[in-house]
Structure formats: structure tokens, C-alpha cells
Amino acid sequence: MNVLINGQAQSLPGAATLADALAALKPTPPFAVAVNREFVPRSGYGERRLQPDDQIEVIRPVTGG
């Protein structure tokens, strides 16, 4: 199935979890994640099953005002 990770199309196995998607992305810590505009806590990555066309945001700390 295809999902969007930070706006980029990504192909994942059909029964993928959020943990699987992150294992493929290998984000640099620290990071945090939302799926379809809903926050997913770190403890929930393994349980969160992904659906086709899910929109995953993986964010990092940046400067801000």
C-alpha cells in the first residue's frame, strides 16, 4: 500500500504498522509523529496499523519565534 510520509509517497507492505514505516524512514532522534493530523505517542507506534493513503508527519525540533 502507499502512504504519504512528510508529503512523499512511500510503499509499505499491506499490514504495516507505524513502527514499520519509521523503521524504513530511520528518522533522527528526537522526533515525534502524527498520522492523519492526530498525534501518536511513542508508545503507540507498534500498535498503530496503517491504512492506504494515511498521511504521516515526522517532525524534528527547529528554531522558532
Added chain:
Amino acid sequence: MDQSSPAPQSDALTLYTRRFPSRLLLGTSRYPSPDVLEAAVRRAQPAMLTASLRRQTGGAAGRDGDNAFWALLRRLDVPVLPNTAGCHSVQEAVATAQMARELFETPWIKLELIGDDYTLQPDTLNLVDAAARLIRDGFHVLPYCTEDLVLCQRLVDVGCQAVMPWAAPIGTGRGPANPHALRTLRERLDVPLLVDAGLGLPSHACQVLEWGYDGVLLNTAVALAQDPVAMAGAFADAVRAGRAAYRAGAMLPQDSAQPSTPVLGTPFWHHASAP
């Protein structure tokens, strides 16, 4: 030094029961370099530093940069105030705040909900809903808002223990655009008020502290100064001066001249003749 003056720590800025040694909150964006940012922070000694969240992009250079900012925040050891900059809906703001809480390990959030991309004016019709949700979720919400009295009152009603009206649009450096409304707000609300956005000069910061504002949050005025480190110090001094002046109690303006030097015994005494 007047021995009757209260000790500085008795006048600490208090937000959500936490006391801060400074009344200046500083942004971390737009500095010429990370080294200048670090030096500016060390000069200003701010109460909090704002930070934000953006998508993680691949590539070694980007990742090194990310880690450098994170390392800088850890090194500076100043409380971090994450923001929800760029959010246009309640759902986006709530999700961003929750991500920030996990990443920065803090309940503090500067709630920005943008209603207009050109002026970066807050979405006043949805801000209260967003604040209420975050308060219920345990956040210490500092809402960036306009100087509208009723909006600010509603933010307090839903549990915001401090409110942050703008002086002028973000990044303009124009100073208070509506002094009357800002002063009215100060008179009507008892919670801590911080002016956030639109300050350009230390005198702007000093001015709002003289009016009784509890602090200021600024970024661009320091970051885009020719010497950001010196300007960081100037703002810190201005905030201290404004607060001290507020506590000292200003004289009332008078309509006519009043000699400050005693008149009695003036040599060569004469009265101006009547016209």
C-alpha cells in the same frame, strides 16, 4: 540602594505557578548563525526560549543541522516554549502541541493559530476552542492573540493563566499599534500579560512594561539587529527598566509647566509681564 526596595526575586514573573528570573522570552529564529544565537541568549538571560517543529528531511547535512540546534538547546538549559507556528486549524494546533510535548518533554506551549497568512493575524474565532482543548489536556497554554479584550477574557475563562496579545504583526518591529487597547486590556485583566510579536525597539518593550505588562516575547528585533548580541542585552535592560518604572509608579502628566528648581529666593527676581 534603598534598603526598603524589595529583593529582585520577590518580583519574579510567575506563569502557571512557575517563577522565572527574567521577564524576557526570546525566539531562536533568523539569527545570522547558531553562535550568534547562543551568544545572544547568554547575554539576554531570557526566561524561556521558543522553538518549533518542522518535518524531518533526509540527508546528512540537514540531520547534522537538526542535531546542532537540539544540542544548543540542551547546552543553554533555558526552559523551552514550543510553538504551534503555521497551524491553521484547531486539530493541527492540538496535534502539534502534543508532538511538541513529547519531543521537548514540556507542558508549555505557545499557541499560535493563524487566521490570515498575509498579516499572520491569529484566528480569533477558533483560538479559544484550541486553548480549551489544550488546557483540558494538561498544557500550560500561552496563547498568541490580538489585543481584543473579549477574546483575551474568553481565553482566561477557559483556563489560560496568561495571555499574549500582539503589539503589531509578527516580524514588523512596528511597536504597539493600538496602545489604548493594550492599556485597557491591562486594566481589565488580572492574569499575567505578555506582549508577543511586533516589537522592534527596546523602548517598545520598556513602554509596555511601564504600562504594567508582565513581560515580552520577541525574536526578530534581536535576530535582525546589526549586532544581535548587543541588542539582546539592550532588550534585557529595557525590560528591567520598564518593570522597575511600573513598580515605582509614574507621576501624572501635567498641563502646565512646573519649575523643578525652587522659586523662592531667585536672584534678579522678576515676573513675566502680562500680555
